[in-house]
Amino acid sequence: MSAGTITLTNKSATVSGAGTAFTTDLKEGDFIVTVVGGVPYTMPVKSINNNTSLILISNFTGPTQSGVAWSAVPRTALNMVTAALVTSGAEALRGLNYDKQNWQLVFSSNGNITVKLPDGSTFSGPSWNSIVSALNEKADKSALGTAASKNIGNQHGDVMAVGAFGLGGQAVLLNDADISSPLSGSQLFMYGGGGFWGSWGAGLKLNYGSSYNFQIYLQGNGTLASLVQSVTGDPIIRSYYNNGNTTVDSNGFIKKASPIVNIFHDGTFETNDESEGVQVAREGVGVYRVSNVLGMNSDRAWGGNDGGFEIPKDRNGQYILWLDYEIDSDGSILIKTYHRTYPNAPKFARNEREDVKEAEPVDIPADQFLSVRVEMPQDSIWNLAQKAAREEMEQEKAAEE
Known part of the structure; x- marks a missing residue:
């Protein structure tokens, strides 16, 4: 910070100082930098009257404020900042041009290409057309099943379709014979009620080989029940208490x-x-x-x-x-x-x-x-x-x- 404090007046180009040395710290064309009300201001100096008075090139647009700390910034320093900004902007534009050229190479060329990076280095690799060609040559598509090397179906080793066994779609509607048998498979199911399960609802059915039938069943009245049944025995059914019953x-x-x-x-x-x-x-x-x-x-x-x-x-x-x-x-x-x-x-x-x-x-x-x-x-x-x-x-x- 420069010596002393300054007073700024709204809509006035005159700046007065207290304990300042304007004639020593500044010359015409330099800049005063200060912060008023949390807002930074950079103001060029037109003329210097004495150590405690100077004139700005344009009127001060901020609120009137006294006792403000300030800094003197030589004109040459700001010129260097401006030059640096120009250099950075040119580098950014150069990078954009490289990107445009690189993307044209990626999508329009065949075989391997070399792209240029903003720092001047290069990278070589296959173009998009060469990648597509290589993928098309990897296998005879007519020899494949409906899903890569697997077929869609319900058999062991098949790829399941949406809805198979009640997954990803509507649950499978089962009748009393299917619900009470382990031979009907493991699946998510729904049931209309009035038979094996007294109330309508939906559940999960799991088979232990072909010997046991396990179920978790959520009835429409909110009651949760479970079942364990052997293929030759009576079902063991348990109901679970909840805040509904x-x-x-x-x-x-x-x-x-x-x-x-x-x-x-x-x-x-x-x-x-x-x-x-x-x-x-x-x-x-x-x-x-x-x-x-x-x-x-x-x-x-x-x-x-x-x-x-x-x-x-x-x-x-x-x-x-x-x-x-x-x-x-x-x-x-x-x-x-x-x-x-x-x-x-x-x-x-x-x-x-x-x-x-x-x-x-x-x-x-x-x-x-x-x-x-x-x-x-x-x-x-x-x-x-x-x-x-x-x-x-x-x-x-x-x-x-």
Whole structure:
């Protein structure tokens, strides 16, 4: 940097300095280089008045600024920069001309060619026409199969076409006899349901020689199953739990269940795939109505015929609510919850509250929820979707036959 600082004024050619030595550092035709507001400026000097004042060739176009550091750049230095730029530009153009000539040689010549690189060196090799000619002479094409030296087909050693064994295209539609036999081969398959596999779906079939049939099958209802079957024995079928056929109850345990509705204290609720379309409304303190259902869907895992609920528990495993319910003629369920205490338990486990007494109506605790297993109507969103999928699979099965 040069000595001192300068002051620049917008739309003015006058530059004033503080602590500067313009008469020593500069002469007419030299340049002042500085940065104002992050923007670099290079300004030619027209005349020098004294050590602290000079005139630029043109007005300063940047914002007015004082106390700016600056550098003096001799005119000869910039001339050298300009000469270097001209040299670089000429070299770049020369390289472009070489490229043009080289590509013409590559595509239009026969035999070997020599191309010239920008640094003056050369490289020799075959032209494109000579490469094509050499490839055409490598083999008699009429003696080859449909894919190089292999044929397209389903036999061992063949090249598979798209869709073979259900890969890359639509899966193979199998009937009951093919699905249950290891002799029908390994493949990706689809099935219309109603027979060997009760539900429609798609799967992977693998054979262990001609003795065993292994399958992984994803049913249309989202259930995953597996099968192991010997050619002379009965099939061993296993179903796998997932978030579609289980639920995590309010006490953190996984239970087999679907369709499920989780009800929260303010009447908000969550459904799973099979209970989509259910509505819940809070009608009063501890009173919740579940609609668009056909009553309860209970089994042994949920307490039998009068089950179907999972009531929140405390840390000691005690239910914290009493529960009663009614099923209206339209199938909707009216649920009533009441405060539940344990007067014979230790004081810390009695579930006593000052604002509500034993058996008084109370909402579901704000940090927990009540799970209800419901029966869905035939026209529910889930059931209609399953029906449409089954009909589509039946139509595809009929078309295949």
